[in-house]
Amino acid sequence: MNSKCEQIKKQLIDMIDQGIYRIGEQLPSEIHMSKQFQVSRETFRGALKMLEEEGRILVKHGVGTFVIRPLPPIKSTLERLHSSSEMIRSAGLTESESMISLAKLPCPEEAAERLGIVSGTPVYILERIRKANDEPVMLSINYLPVHLFGIGFEQPTFSGSLLQFVESKLGVSVNRADTEICVPLHIDRNCQQLLQYPQTTVLLLKQLHYDEGNRPVFYSLDYMRNDVFTFHLRRTR
Template sequence: MQAKQYVIKQSLESMMESGKLRIGERLPSELQMAKEFGVSRETFRSAVRMLEKEGKLLVKHGVGTFVIQPLPLIPSSLEKLASIGNIIRTAQLDEGESRVSLKTEGCSPEAAQALGIQPNDPVVNLERVRTASGEPVAFSINVIPRSIAGDAFDEGKFHGSLLDFFEKRLGRKIATADSEICVPLHIDRNCQRLLLHPQTTVLLLKQVHYDDANKPVLYSLDYLRNDVFTFRIRRTT
C-alpha cells in the first residue's frame, strides 16, 4: 500500500509540473481519482495528505482539493538538521577545520542533565574550530557519553561530520535535535575565538541530539558567526 501512495504522489507531481494540473485547479473527486489510479480511496487520500503536508495541495473539506503554489524553500532553515560542515558548504564557502581538543573527562552538570546521565560520568569532549575560506566561522563543543562512544575516538583520527561518524562508526543514526538559540556574552571565551572583525556577532546553538529511538546521544554547543551565517525558520498557525 505504501509503495502505491508514493507512485500516486509522484504521478500527481508530474501532472502539476507538466501543467495538466494547474495552480488553482480543483482535482476531480476522490472517488473518481481513486478509480483512475486503480487504488482504494484511502490509498489515494494518503498520497494527497503527503502533498498537502508539502504545501502542494490544499484540502478544503466539503469543497474539494486544490492545486496551490508551493512556498519557496528557506535557505539555511533551522528546521532541517544539518552538520556545521554542510552549513558552510551550503553558504558556498571552502570548508576546513582544526581540532582544539579531544579528551575523556567527567561530564558537566549542564551536559549531564541534557544527556540523562550523572554529573562526572565519563564523556568524550570534542572541541573544534571550523573554518571557511581560511577564517574561523564556527566553534563547537561536542559531548558524547563514553558508554556510547566506546573507543571509537581513541585513535584521534576523527574529522568531518559527526552525524556521519555516529551512523557509520557508532551505529547510531542521529534523527532529531532540540535546539536553543542564545546570544552569548562577548566576554565568553568561546565566543571570543570568532570575534575577528568589528562587525562580527555570534549566535550560540545549544543542542541535544537524539537517535532514532529518541535516546539523547550528543550534546553540543555550536558558536556560529552571524555575519557569515543567516538562519531562518518558517512559522505556521
C-alpha cells in the first residue's frame, strides 16, 4: 500500500521530526496544505486522520490542527491479534522446545459454551508447554472442533504457530479473537507447571478465535508467566 495519503503522512512525520513543525505549533489550514502538497483536500485529510489516530496531532473543529508530543512506543500490545509464537518472539525469547500432546476427546463445558457447540462434542485438545532457555514460559491448551478440522489434524507437524498452521493447511483465516484476561488460582494445575520461582506470577488468556465470517474456530487457554511476558495496552476515550 503506497497510497497518496500514506505518502503525505510520512512526509508530515518527517517534517515534524526535522523540526519544520514543532510540538505545540499549529499547522497551516487544510486548504493551504493540500495545495502545497498538490493533492485534494480530502486526500490530505486522509493523512491527517491517520496522524490523529496515532496521537501525533490534535484536530480542533473550528480552530485548527496542532502538533502534539508523540506517545512513547509501546512494547508489546494486546490490541492486535498475534499468535503465541509471535508473543514469545516479541518478548525477546527464542522458543527452544515445546512438549506436545494431542488427543481427541469430548469437549469440556466451558470450551463448548464459548465455541457454541454441545458439551461433549468431539474436539482435538492440543496441549503445549513452551520453553525458552530450557525453562517453561507458557502453557497453551487449544480446543479445536473435530467437525471443522476433520482430516489434516491427525499428524500435525508444528514447530510454531497454530494460527499459521490452521491458515495454511486448512485454509481458515483467523482475523479476530475475543480475549478474557484473568488471574488463575494457585491451585490451578496448569498454572502450577509455570510457577518456577517465588517471584513468578501467571496470567491466563482465555481466547475465542473467529474466522473472517465471525464463526468461532477454536478456543484456547494460554497461561503465561508474567515475569517473562508483559502485557500492554493503549486505551483511548
